[in-house]
Amino acid sequence: VPGLQTFFYSLFYYRSFVTRRFIGLGNYLSLFTDRVFRLSLWHNLLWSALTVVIPLSIGLVLAVLVTKVRGRVALSAMYFLPVTVPLVVGGVVWKWIYNPIFGLLNYTLKAIGLGKLALNWLADTDIAFYALFVTGTWTYFGFCVLIFMNALQSVDENLYEAAKIDGATELQLFFHITIPSLRTTINFLIIWSTIGAMKFFDLVYVMTRGGPGHATEIVGTYIFELAFRQQKVGYASSAAMVLLAIILLLTYLTVRTREQQ
């Protein structure tokens, strides 16, 4: 029902919250020429791609390592800790860490003689997005570790034993047994991460509100700005519908690829 309602709204031009007129698909046509919308969408797609590669890889490697050491429960709890921190709180903390004047990151870099690497993390349009992504990774990789750890428990130990007898190295075990055995889990995490990345909002809103300029603007923050600041409810709804369509398409493609495999 909310989806249908949003689609209904997207067919109207809203002069304000209370004054509207029907314009059919006009809002959708405008989206294609909207510089900020295209940029926001690109940021979402980039965030999705990076999330699929980086936190998942970190999670997989750490899960494999953790399962082989003592104290793995404590370690996995430590990795999972950031996941339990509300994104808004995490965002506020990382905003302090990145502060160009008071921030812990620049302070540490200067203290260890790497002052040249002290940057304006959230102020520089070239790096703000990636600085945000580091925070996003921190909030998410622990979840991947936990899921992979659980999945690893179901991998048949006999496979490893047999491969070792045949002289397989640790890397070969990882690429030829571990990864294929985790295919279902990896597919699940890809879908989960992609959907999560496409509907991302909290961290960006708290840390940069899409700035500087629109350097970290994502569709979620742009929709918020359009709907709740500029009162362009119809236009914001059309952006939301496009986002929904992309999420559905990506999910369908991922599931279908998995089925074909």
Added chain:
Amino acid sequence: MKKARSIVLLVLLGCLVLFRLSAGGEQEGAGGKAVTISMWHQFTTGGAGGTAAGPAFDKIFAKWQAKNPNVKFETTILGPMEIRDQMRLALAANKAPDLFYTWPEGGVVAGYAADGLLYDMTADAKRLGWFKKFNPTALDTVTQKGKLYGLPSELEYPVIYYNTLIFGKLGLKEPATYKEFLALLDKLKTTEYIPVTVGNGDKWQLPTVIFDGMRAVTYGKAKVDDLYFGSTKWVEFEDAANEAIRWIDQGYFPDGINGISYTDANKLLTSGKAAISCDGTWITQDLLLGAEKGVFEMGVFPWPNINEKLPPTALTGAGSHWSISSKASDQVKKISIQFIDFLYQPDAVKIWLEEGALNPANVGIDYNAYNLAPYIKKIYQMSANREYAQYTHTLVPENVVNVFYNDGQSWVGKDIDSKEWLRRMDVEWEKARAEGKLWNPRP
């Protein structure tokens, strides 16, 4: 038995209906007719962008309540940014409180008025003499096509705060001209102090205070007014935008201003790390509350004219205003008008000035007649004798504010130049004009 049960049910239902009918608006109280008014305001006790006039408001409010015991207020207090966003939603959803103290004015009030959401106070204003009692520039900000939709509460001015301890240590004096001001900043650059602290992480301080401030003292009131009511384009203010960028290039500001919040920027001043802050009267009390003893003592001077041919000019705007929902009952409207009129009577003005660090929009205030801290008296006196050029972000529609803030950050980060930023402002300005969203106080 069945009949008795039906009667009991009917009586209960009747009681419920009567209770529901009496729950909103008006009800009989012990001392006569009691009225309930829902009210939202932003008189918090401080914080970034807060008015810091909370205790003063509480005191005036208590006086009103003592005289009007049958008026009950259901009050909601929100921060300055929250109230702006939530009022928009509440008005649209027909859930607006009866009475509210909010911002911005100009195009936003015009939009609400066009949708019939605000009560037209013009007749009340005439009856109560508001047009003679309040600053006409401030009244204009809440007027659309000759109709008054709010009562401006206070006047605000961007001013330049400085740390007198740093100035004393370095042997510096307040500048009288823009040339002297630049020489002062160049001198500060050679010291351990940040010359001017500014934080544009929240997107508004550079465009609103620095660009708008420079625009006012470069082009003057007439040219700024012509943007609103004439044919002037935003790109014609390019010199002011370029001057702001020159300040960045000269290293007058801290590095990474787009990543520094407004609150953190203020801390640089009050902790003695920065010598100067280009800010506004809304933050005076908060700066004093945040000051570290022996590290920061407040001094203040006005923006010197960049264009010396202009009369002394100040950027100004109504800080916030009181409005009444058009959906409120006639009695609630009547009492709300009495209440907000009471808030700016002479006794209340004294409390606002002396205890609230808030400068009411009343005209003809003799600041010497009040017990004010010297710097506060100086701020108000120096601002009162100037021509007023209006702010941008409290007057323009939201689509223009979006470019002013967001593309303003790109401009500060030099991803776009001044001309491109102002060109984008013109594009949104024309869109707003086409949609009839521009502020126009004239009938």
